[in-house]
Each structure stands twice: as C-alpha cells, then as structure tokens.
Amino acid sequence: MNKDSTNGIKVAAPGDCISGKGATAAAGFSASGVSCGVRKSGVLDLAVLFSEVPCVVAGAFTQNAFRGAPLGVTEGAVEGGALRAVVVNSGNANAATGAAGVEDARRMQEVAADALGVAASTVAVASTGVIGERLPMSNIEDGIMDAAATLGNRDDGLAEAILTTDTRPKQVKKTVEVDGRTVTVGGTAKGSGMIHPNMGTMLAFLTTDAEVEKEYLQRTFSRAVERSFNRVTVDGDTSPSDMALLLANGVAGNGVLDENHPDRAAFAEAVEEVCRGLAKMIARDGEGATKLITVNVSGAGDEASASALAKSVVGSNLVKAAVFGEDANWGRALNALGYSGAEFDVSGASISFGEIEVFKNSEPVPHDPGKANAQLSGEEVVITVTLREGEAQATAWGCDLTYGYVEINGSYRT
Known part of the structure; x- marks a missing residue:
C-alpha cells in the first residue's frame, strides 16, 4: 500500500x-x-x-x-x-x-x-x-x-x-x-x-x-x-x-x-x-478516486435544506461518474437536487460547473460544452448550486466514481 x-x-x-x-x-x-x-x-x-x-x-x-x-x-x-x-x-x-x-x-x-x-x-x-x-x-x-x-x-x-x-x-x-x-x-x-x-x-x-x-x-x-x-x-x-x-x-x-x-x-x-x-x-482519498468534488449550495431557506441538497448532488453515482468522465452533464446534478427531499422553489435554482454557469433560474444557459467539460479536468471539481430561498448555505465533499473503486471492492477480502 x-x-x-x-x-x-x-x-x-x-x-x-x-x-x-x-x-x-x-x-x-x-x-x-x-x-x-x-x-x-x-x-x-x-x-x-x-x-x-x-x-x-x-x-x-x-x-x-x-x-x-x-x-x-x-x-x-x-x-x-x-x-x-x-x-x-x-x-x-x-x-x-x-x-x-x-x-x-x-x-x-x-x-x-x-x-x-x-x-x-x-x-x-x-x-x-x-x-x-x-x-x-x-x-x-x-x-x-x-x-x-x-x-x-x-x-x-x-x-x-x-x-x-x-x-x-x-x-x-x-x-x-x-x-x-x-x-x-x-x-x-x-x-x-x-x-x-x-x-x-x-x-x-x-x-x-x-x-x-x-x-x-x-x-x-x-x-x-x-x-x-x-x-x-x-x-x-x-x-x-x-x-x-x-x-x-x-x-x-x-x-x-x-x-x-x-x-x-x-x-x-x-x-x-x-x-x-x-x-x-x-x-x-476515496477508494479509486482521481478527483475531489466539492458541492456548494447557497441561497437556501435553512442550513438543513442546503446540507440535504449538497449531499444529494455529491452522493449521486451519476454525478460522480460524469465527473470521472469529465462530462459536465448538468442534468444529473439537477436530478439529484430534485430527489434530495429538501423543499425549495425549483424556478430559482441555478447550477455552475467551476466558472461556467449551465443552468439559471430553471432555464438552460447557452454555453460552450467543451469549456464546461474542461472545468472537470483537474484534481478538484467545484459544483455550485444557487437558490433564491434565503441566506443559508452548506458544503459537501465527495469524489468521482472510477474503475478503481470496483477493482478495490471486488476483492476487498482476497
């Protein structure tokens, strides 16, 4: 090791x-x-x-x-x-x-x-x-x-x-x-x-x-x-x-x-x-990880909601796999927000990958997909979610889902 x-x-x-x-x-x-x-x-x-x-x-x-x-x-x-x-x-x-x-x-x-x-x-x-x-x-x-x-x-x-x-x-x-x-x-x-x-x-x-x-x-x-x-x-x-x-x-x-x-x-x-x-x-240091993912949620009505939203996005296997593949598939982050269990006004939701805003106030934002994907190319990836509910914010951390994770856990005991 x-x-x-x-x-x-x-x-x-x-x-x-x-x-x-x-x-x-x-x-x-x-x-x-x-x-x-x-x-x-x-x-x-x-x-x-x-x-x-x-x-x-x-x-x-x-x-x-x-x-x-x-x-x-x-x-x-x-x-x-x-x-x-x-x-x-x-x-x-x-x-x-x-x-x-x-x-x-x-x-x-x-x-x-x-x-x-x-x-x-x-x-x-x-x-x-x-x-x-x-x-x-x-x-x-x-x-x-x-x-x-x-x-x-x-x-x-x-x-x-x-x-x-x-x-x-x-x-x-x-x-x-x-x-x-x-x-x-x-x-x-x-x-x-x-x-x-x-x-x-x-x-x-x-x-x-x-x-x-x-x-x-x-x-x-x-x-x-x-x-x-x-x-x-x-x-x-x-x-x-x-x-x-x-x-x-x-x-x-x-x-x-x-x-x-x-x-x-x-x-x-x-x-x-x-x-x-x-x-x-x-x-x-997640098993097999190549990237640290940070999800910041701001503008939530309370900290518990912000935390639930951030954890839902960073915990999504689809989001994690997309980050590994350096594919800024913002629909996966949107989906994770929707099933988080937190109550929020979806019409006020915005999403950015790094410096590139891809979704604003529940509408897609025209952007260069290549530049958005490039935001996922480094060892640290930041996804930002902004709401219009209040002043509360929260951050959650995770990592990408890689072939290495499967390899490690497919033979953990052997």
Missing part, C-alpha cells in the same frame, strides 16, 4: 489550519503505532493515543444499526467523562462478532489500562477493517503492550496504524488564542471506502489542550461533525465502526471554555476547521 509521507508539509502562518502533526499536536498527548500481525507483516496496525492527565471527552458514533463491538465499550467510557487513552487497531473491525467480540473489546480496554497504569473505564476502544471475524487477541495484546511501552517514540504511528484502504495518513492541526494562551486542536483520521454522511465510514481522533466544560465540548463537537464528517460521501455505505472522539485535557491553562466564554466562537471554529480539513482529506 502506498502511504504518502506526512513529513515536509509546508509551514503555515500562525493559527492557520495545516496538515502535519495531528492528534499529538496538542500539549500533553502522545501516541505510538506498532505492527502486531493483524494485517500483513511489517504494516502498522495497532496504536495507542495517551493523555498525561484525565480528559473530558465528546463523541459521535455510527448510525448503522449493526454496531461494532468497540462502540458500546467506548460510549461507556465517554459517558464516564474522564478519558486517558484510546487503543485502536486496523485490519479487523470486530463487528458482527457477537458476545465474544464484546469480550475482546473489553479485553483490549483492560490490557491497555494495565499497560498504561490507568483505570479501564478511562480507555476508549476502536477497530476498523474486515467485518465478521474475531480479533487475533494474542497479537492484539502483544501490540498494545508494545505501543504503550513506546509512547512518543513515533507519534505519527497513530496516523499510519489506523489506515485500511487509505493511500495516505490524514492529520490536521489548528491553533487559537483563548484567554491570551495558545490553544491547539489537532486531529488524526482514517477513511477511504464505505463512506457516507452518517458519520462517514471513518475513525477520527481529535485532541485539544484547552480546558473545556463537558456539555459545551459535546455541543461544539456535534455541530462540527454535522458540518464536516456528516457531509462526506464516497460510495453511500455507512460502516458499523464509525467513531469520532474529541479529548480535552486542559493543560494549556486557559479559563474553562463554556457557552459564556468570550473566546468560545474562536475555539468552536478551530474544532470545525480541523474536522472540515480531515473530512476533505477523506473525500479526496
């Missing part, structure tokens, strides 16, 4: 949202990734993320009715509200494995707790990979102890160890001023296939060294997830393993962030920027 290096990322201006170090960018967090044989030999497949002090935590979990065994274990830890660590493996989802799978997830929690010297209730568990197979627990236990013993030696091991069909690690960080102190929000994610806007098929682990009130942290994270991970689609499939966590350890020394704090908006925007950056990386 080709894994693009995360080294050598250009340095952005202070406070900018940049790629590079992710979940270990915030002070007080460390990680390690190891190879324990769940996947092929030598490939990192298990990681531990650790905080020096207890964290308040917010979470978002899959909407699939068949939930992987780690989900219940982790939800219990999140409700406890004092997380210290996350242990995660790739190559095996520990999903559809019955009571034995739950026992395995709890065993991962217990082994990690013993190795780290913390309470089991403060350890979150996550798994991603093949559905319906038991975890090789001997390998897993050895891997956990190895990762715990090498924390900080290879922080970027977390980003690599959680990959499955991904072609590159996904990490983002953002800094912001809170009470005159520099606060960092960092995130590491995986996701490439089985991605749909119901918490993606993805794992995401975000951290911050800010001190944050738990209820406010959850509200902030839920809003950010809705505007980012829940607006990504690759193939319309939602995994049983989806999970996103945000851990806040408070070591930055700021005053407690809550609904009344003067810097709450800046912090919330930082969290959303990190989530949005990771979401776009997931869409860009």
Whole structure:
C-alpha cells in the first residue's frame, strides 16, 4: 500500500489550519503505532493515543444499526467523562462478532489500562477493517503492550496504524488564542471506502489542550461533525465502526471554555476547521478516486435544506461518474437536487460547473460544452448550486466514481 509521507508539509502562518502533526499536536498527548500481525507483516496496525492527565471527552458514533463491538465499550467510557487513552487497531473491525467480540473489546480496554497504569473505564476502544471475524487477541495484546511501552517514540504511528484502504495518513492541526494562551486542536483520521454522511465510514481522533466544560465540548463537537464528517460521501455505505472522539485535557491553562466564554466562537471554529480539513482529506482519498468534488449550495431557506441538497448532488453515482468522465452533464446534478427531499422553489435554482454557469433560474444557459467539460479536468471539481430561498448555505465533499473503486471492492477480502 502506498502511504504518502506526512513529513515536509509546508509551514503555515500562525493559527492557520495545516496538515502535519495531528492528534499529538496538542500539549500533553502522545501516541505510538506498532505492527502486531493483524494485517500483513511489517504494516502498522495497532496504536495507542495517551493523555498525561484525565480528559473530558465528546463523541459521535455510527448510525448503522449493526454496531461494532468497540462502540458500546467506548460510549461507556465517554459517558464516564474522564478519558486517558484510546487503543485502536486496523485490519479487523470486530463487528458482527457477537458476545465474544464484546469480550475482546473489553479485553483490549483492560490490557491497555494495565499497560498504561490507568483505570479501564478511562480507555476508549476502536477497530476498523474486515467485518465478521474475531480479533487475533494474542497479537492484539502483544501490540498494545508494545505501543504503550513506546509512547512518543513515533507519534505519527497513530496516523499510519489506523489506515485500511487509505493511500495516505490524514492529520490536521489548528491553533487559537483563548484567554491570551495558545490553544491547539489537532486531529488524526482514517477513511477511504464505505463512506457516507452518517458519520462517514471513518475513525477520527481529535485532541485539544484547552480546558473545556463537558456539555459545551459535546455541543461544539456535534455541530462540527454535522458540518464536516456528516457531509462526506464516497460510495453511500455507512460502516458499523464509525467513531469520532474529541479529548480535552486542559493543560494549556486557559479559563474553562463554556457557552459564556468570550473566546468560545474562536475555539468552536478551530474544532470545525480541523474536522472540515480531515473530512476533505477523506473525500479526496476515496477508494479509486482521481478527483475531489466539492458541492456548494447557497441561497437556501435553512442550513438543513442546503446540507440535504449538497449531499444529494455529491452522493449521486451519476454525478460522480460524469465527473470521472469529465462530462459536465448538468442534468444529473439537477436530478439529484430534485430527489434530495429538501423543499425549495425549483424556478430559482441555478447550477455552475467551476466558472461556467449551465443552468439559471430553471432555464438552460447557452454555453460552450467543451469549456464546461474542461472545468472537470483537474484534481478538484467545484459544483455550485444557487437558490433564491434565503441566506443559508452548506458544503459537501465527495469524489468521482472510477474503475478503481470496483477493482478495490471486488476483492476487498482476497
């Protein structure tokens, strides 16, 4: 598997949202990734993320009715509200494995707790990979102890160890001023296939060294997830393993962030920027993808309608295939708007591919088809939908549908 290096990322201006170090960018967090044989030999497949002090935590979990065994274990830890660590493996989802799978997830929690010297209730568990197979627990236990013993030696091991069909690690960080102190929000994610806007098929682990009130942290994270991970689609499939966590350890020394704090908006925007950056990386790295598709909807009556319209267009297999073929077939985008379920005045709908307007106020716009097609020739494609309903807007991200996607998923287990 080709894994693009995360080294050598250009340095952005202070406070900018940049790629590079992710979940270990915030002070007080460390990680390690190891190879324990769940996947092929030598490939990192298990990681531990650790905080020096207890964290308040917010979470978002899959909407699939068949939930992987780690989900219940982790939800219990999140409700406890004092997380210290996350242990995660790739190559095996520990999903559809019955009571034995739950026992395995709890065993991962217990082994990690013993190795780290913390309470089991403060350890979150996550798994991603093949559905319906038991975890090789001997390998897993050895891997956990190895990762715990090498924390900080290879922080970027977390980003690599959680990959499955991904072609590159996904990490983002953002800094912001809170009470005159520099606060960092960092995130590491995986996701490439089985991605749909119901918490993606993805794992995401975000951290911050800010001190944050738990209820406010959850509200902030839920809003950010809705505007980012829940607006990504690759193939319309939602995994049983989806999970996103945000851990806040408070070591930055700021005053407690809550609904009344003067810097709450800046912090919330930082969290959303990190989530949005990771979401776009997931869409860009869709299985077999050659193009990132961004759909912007503006002029909607409310954000929910704008979101539904954007997700409908970016999730259309016909739109995705047309983008792959560099065919600006605007009728496919129009069709996806129509079945989105959102209520809007079709007479006020306009569509553009890149800089070329092809449909305005429910009427075709004369244009050069070659120039319209050329708007789809690059690695990033933007489709813009404008309505005359109000001021609300939303953006969704996806990728083209290619021969490569079929090839990858036609032999995923073999």
